[in-house]
Amino acid sequence: MAGVSASFTASPITTAPEHLARVKYDGNGLVPAIIQEAGTGAVLMLAYMNDAALLQTLETGRTWFWSRSRQEYWCKGETSGDRQYVREAYYDCDGDTLLFVVDQEGKGACHTGERTCFFRSFADDPAS
Numbered sequence: 001m002a003g004v005s006a007s008f009t010a011s012p013i014t015t016a017p018e019h020l021a022r023v024k025y026d027g028n029g030l031v032p033a034i035i036q037e038a039g040t041g042a043v044l045m046l047a048y049m050n051d052a053a054l055l056q057t058l059e060t061g062r063t064w065f066w067s068r069s070r071q072e073y074w075c076k077g078e079t080s081g082d083r084q085y086v087r088e089a090y091y092d093c094d095g096d097t098l099l100f101v102v103d104q105e106g107k108g109a110c111h112t113g114e115r116t117c118f119f120r121s122f123a124d125d126p127a128s
Contacts, residue, residue, distance in 0.1 A: 008103040009061075009085065010060055010061030010062050010086075011085070011086070011087070012058065013057075013061065013086060014058075019091070020051075020054070020055075022091060023051075023054065023091055023095050023096075023098070026096075029050045030066060031054070031096060031097065032046055032048055032096075032097050032098065033048065033063075034046050034097065034098065035076075035102055035109060036099060036100070036102070037103075037116075038088075038101050043116065043118055044102070044116045045116065047063075047065040047076075048066050052066075052073070053065050054098070056073070057086060057089070057100070058086075058089060061086050062075055062083065062084065062085060063084040063086060063100060063102060077105065080111075081106050082104070082105060082106030082108060082109065083104075084105070084109070085102055086102050087101050087102060087103060088100070
């Protein structure tokens with residue numbers, strides 16, 4: 001799927017209030033959200049959601065986040081065209097981390113132009 005441009009559609013995720021009540025937000029009202037690519041299993045990025053961004057993501061089937069630096073909501077891909085379409089949504093055993101399995105449209109998830117934000121390895125030669 002890497003490098004392939006496909007046409008995906010948004011599919012809302014239906015949930016129950018009991019599930020939403022299990023999400024534990026930090027002191028700033030945020031919870032980390034891991035974004036994983038459906039086709040490859042690659043971890044594409046990590047971002048933060050507040051309760052409104054989580055609801056917007058589930059209701060629209062597109063990933064929405066809270067930008068800690070800009071202090072505003074953002075929908076992945078609205079500027080770059082590299083959109084994410086949610087296929088599955090999970091919360092972990094403690095309720096303090098979210099996982100979204102997505103179809104990634106465009107060249108990738110990272111603002112640097114890489115497919116994933118996790119393209120740097122500690123094992124790589126730092127000179128390269």
